Amino acid sequence: MSDGKYLTLSTNAKIPQIGLGTWLSKPHEVENAVEIAVRNGYRHLDLAMIYKNQDEVGRALKKVVPSVVKREDLFITSKLWNCSHRPEHVEPELNETLKQLGIDYLDLYLVHWPVAFPHTGQLITISEENPNEVALDLEPSLVDTWKAMIALPIGVSNFSIKHIQGIADATGVWPVVDQIEAHPLLPQDDLVAFCKEHNIHLTAYSPLGNNLAGKLKIVDYPEVQAVATKLGATPAQVLVAWGVYRGYSVIPKSVQESRIKSNFQQVTLSKEDYDTISSIGHNKHTRFNTPITYNTPNDKKWDINIFDEEAEKSATHQIKII
Numbered sequence: 001m002s003d004g005k006y007l008t009l010s011t012n013a014k015i016p017q018i019g020l021g022t023w024l025s026k027p028h029e030v031e032n033a034v035e036i037a038v039r040n041g042y043r044h045l046d047l048a049m050i051y052k053n054q055d056e057v058g059r060a061l062k063k064v065v066p067s068v069v070k071r072e073d074l075f076i077t078s079k080l081w082n083c084s085h086r087p088e089h090v091e092p093e094l095n096e097t098l099k100q101l102g103i104d105y106l107d108l109y110l111v112h113w114p115v116a117f118p119h120t121g122q123l124i125t126i127s128e129e130n131p132n133e134v135a136l137d138l139e140p141s142l143v144d145t146w147k148a149m150i151a152l153p154i155g156v157s158n159f160s161i162k163h164i165q166g167i168a169d170a171t172g173v174w175p176v177v178d179q180i181e182a183h184p185l186l187p188q189d190d191l192v193a194f195c196k197e198h199n200i201h202l203t204a205y206s207p208l209g210n211n212l213a214g215k216l217k218i219v220d221y222p223e224v225q226a227v228a229t230k231l232g233a234t235p236a237q238v239l240v241a242w243g244v245y246r247g248y249s250v251i252p253k254s255v256q257e258s259r260i261k262s263n264f265q266q267v268t269l270s271k272e273d274y275d276t277i278s279s280i281g282h283n284k285h286t287r288f289n290t291p292i293t294y295n296t297p298n299d300k301k302w303d304i305n306i307f308d309e310e311a312e313k314s315a316t317h318q319i320k321i322i
């Protein structure tokens with residue numbers, strides 16, 4: 001086992017291959033989780049305005065910077081939320097994120113989704129026409145938002161090949177990173193190949209099969225458990241190793257100390273083990289994070305086609321690239 005591996009971005013910056021995810025880390029949990037993670041060697045933190053916990057992450061950072069780690073030895077990613085896509089809102093939201101975190105720069109700033117919401121003072125506004133849907137802002141294009149981001153250390157998230165190609169063709173500026181859902185049930189081979197060709201680093205989110213209640217986590221698949229038993233590893237370590245084998249960075253989320261620690265301990269898969277884990281995705285294409293299917297009191301449906309998934313065929317709206 002080893003830990004602490006880095007990959008190089010197109011900017012020549014080094015990104016630690018394993019990072020800590022923080023989505024759905026509840027208040028009072030995430031401060032602790034970030035402190036434990038940094039004390040145990042994590043140097044890459046994945047954050048976002050919409051996770052509504054950056055102020056707590058900021059409190060944890062105060063406890064470990066500079067006593068445990070220098071700021072410049074951390075790699076901190078955050079994301080522009082959908083309600084700030086209009087160019088005049090981009091930099092103010094970045095500044096708000098920096099204020100919440102109590103730091104003066106990010107290592108990476110991503111456009112969180114290729115979807116805009118209205119800027120109402122709320123992160124999410126319910127549609128007036130349909131109380132089961134979020135309100136969308138159909139005015140700003142991806143290119144408008146991208147042009148406002150260009151002055152910053154930038155990447156994107158949840159962007160498909162055509163979204164990336166569209167913003168790059170229009171501006172000549174390629175994102176440094178695309179953060180996407182990727183795991184054995186959603187390997188996204190075409191997007192992986194495209195990003196490799198254009199020197200775009202990929203970060204895989206939901207590597208363990210997501211954080212949403214009620215879904216079978218990939219850690220619970222028998223094939224994953226069998227490889228884990230064979231290697232004397234945990235199923236989560238096997239899934240992180242599957243992403244590492246594919247050459248990108250991976251950001252498992254946990255708020256539990258033992259898991260935060262073990263998820264960071266790397267194991268190496270043989271080609272045979274890698275193929276066994278890949279095989280669980282055959283004919284089982286599963287994208288956990290498809291916003292048109294959101295349907296909880298807190299997460300209403302986004303009536304827009306982002307990924308061309310079957311479930312999105314009924315969407316009223318398409319992404320406006322240019």
Ligand SMILES: NC(=O)c1ccc[n+]([C@@H]2O[C@H](COP(=O)([O-])OP(=O)(O)OC[C@H]3O[C@@H](n4cnc5c(N)ncnc54)[C@H](OP(=O)(O)O)[C@@H]3O)[C@@H](O)[C@H]2O)c1
Binds near residue numbers: 022024209237
């Ligand atoms: N860009 C985007 O749109 C986007 C979307 C989704 C996620 N993300 C980022 O990616 C991160 C990771 O994705 P995710 O949170 O969806 O899911 P994930 O990391 O695949 O899975 C997290 C779930 O697995 C559990 N878990 C963690 N370690 C485990 C272990 N060793 N054994 C068994 N279960 C374990 C966690 O519970 P405990 O906490 O109780 O351990 C939690 O329920 C997020 O936190 C976020 O930072 C980004």
